[in-house]
Amino acid sequence: MTTVTSVSDIKAYFANTDTPYYFISASNFNLMNLEQWVKNWKNVNFINCYDGSNPSVFVPSTSGTPVLDSIESINSFLLGHKQVVEDIQASGIDSDNHGKAIFLFFDEEIEKVCDSLNIDICLPPNKLVKQIDNKITTTEIGNEAGVASVPNALESVDSYATLMEIAKQNNLGESLVVQTAYGDSGKTTFFISDEADYDAVADQIVCEEKVKIMKCIRCAGTAIEGCATRAGTFVAPLLTELIGFEELTPYRGGWCGNELYQQAFSDDVRASASKMTENLGDALYSRGYRGYFEVDYLIDLDTGELYLGELNPRITGISAMTNMSDYAYDSIPLFLFHLLEYSDVTIAMDPAEYNQTSLTKGANTVSSQIILKYTNPTILCF
Numbered sequence: 001m002t003t004v005t006s007v008s009d010i011k012a013y014f015a016n017t018d019t020p021y022y023f024i025s026a027s028n029f030n031l032m033n034l035e036q037w038v039k040n041w042k043n044v045n046f047i048n049c050y051d052g053s054n055p056s057v058f059v060p061s062t063s064g065t066p067v068l069d070s071i072e073s074i075n076s077f078l079l080g081h082k083q084v085v086e087d088i089q090a091s092g093i094d095s096d097n098h099g100k101a102i103f104l105f106f107d108e109e110i111e112k113v114c115d116s117l118n119i120d121i122c123l124p125p126n127k128l129v130k131q132i133d134n135k136i137t138t139t140e141i142g143n144e145a146g147v148a149s150v151p152n153a154l155e156s157v158d159s160y161a162t163l164m165e166i167a168k169q170n171n172l173g174e175s176l177v178v179q180t181a182y183g184d185s186g187k188t189t190f191f192i193s194d195e196a197d198y199d200a201v202a203d204q205i206v207c208e209e210k211v212k213i214m215k216c217i218r219c220a221g222t223a224i225e226g227c228a229t230r231a232g233t234f235v236a237p238l239l240t241e242l243i244g245f246e247e248l249t250p251y252r253g254g255w256c257g258n259e260l261y262q263q264a265f266s267d268d269v270r271a272s273a274s275k276m277t278e279n280l281g282d283a284l285y286s287r288g289y290r291g292y293f294e295v296d297y298l299i300d301l302d303t304g305e306l307y308l309g310e311l312n313p314r315i316t317g318i319s320a321m322t323n324m325s326d327y328a329y330d331s332i333p334l335f336l337f338h339l340l341e342y343s344d345v346t347i348a349m350d351p352a353e354y355n356q357t358s359l360t361k362g363a364n365t366v367s368s369q370i371i372l373k374y375t376n377p378t379i380l381c382f
Helices: 007-016 071-080 082-090 108-116 126-133 135-144 160-169 195-206 267-286 319-324 326-330 335-341 351-361
Strands: 002-004 021-025 041-045 099-103 119-121 152-155 176-179 189-192 211-215 219-229 232-235 239-243 255-260 291-300 306-312 345-347 367-370
Touching: 002 007, 007 335, 021 071, 041 082, 071 082, 071 108, 108 119, 108 126, 126 135, 135 152, 135 211, 135 267, 135 306, 152 160, 160 176, 160 195, 160 211, 189 195, 219 267, 219 335, 232 267, 232 351, 267 291, 267 306, 267 351, 291 335, 319 326, 319 335, 319 367, 326 351, 335 345
Parallel strands: 002 345, 021 041, 021 099, 099 119
Antiparallel strands: 152 211, 176 189, 176 211, 219 232, 219 239, 219 291, 239 255, 255 367, 291 306
């Protein structure tokens, strides 16, 4: 068994690996440029963001494509495509030499297809991912790890009166933020300050077994990624998070960009976020979750407290920034630790050194991204 003891060892291992790696997704956005680090890395995508100029991107013919209404359906389409299957088979993969696949989202059907193609999914089982992706479960994991959320209650709600009674019992005030168990980019985060606000979203709240009811605070958003491994949890630099800009997103709680620069946070905030992320990663690993995850923290602008916002058990919209930062190029991308966790490799490294360097040097240069969404409430056809 190979043992890696340094950043140099990790670079050499992935530069020389013969294992085929496939990132299967609508585009290669989340893990762009990993082909610069991993030999035999291929992006199997539905959209070619490079107009054919990047040889690591493989886009099969899409003529006669059915309507695809989710990332999972796109991934299923790609995995079942004749050209993709032929490409996988031509790579030398067989029952004795498996390839490896990474997804943004996947399901049990995709797990079965990968098994039939002799491809190992380098992610925790879908069933476990779904359990941890539940915002109610996330809050409980945070509590166990000593990472507190904004003052909240986890309760079922059947009316505005019930909501306000729960808020009163838990000293949450009259201005509330309510989240359902599942949701993406703020689509199921509701800001409720009166009965009219509640009525507008009541049908999405009353159908839930439990919702997270939070005190509404004046806050700034942050985002950070970590990787839970058998050697411990490795942590990337802390990013700002742009939330709810109406020019960029139709959702008041919607994510729409990030920034990485030194002056964004105090040293104390960076240190707290890094340690809290390490604690969350260790708590995830104890539950059987291995590998990459992302955490949103909220800074209370009135008290300075740092709270857990949400935890995403997957690669995310900030993964490209994390793994393409100048710090990543000076060291290695955080995602390589995820791939090591799913390889036959012993990681003989203490995360403390990587995390400390990430903390002190990770934001020495400036980078940013904005995410543009269609904000008009109607679709215009010309």
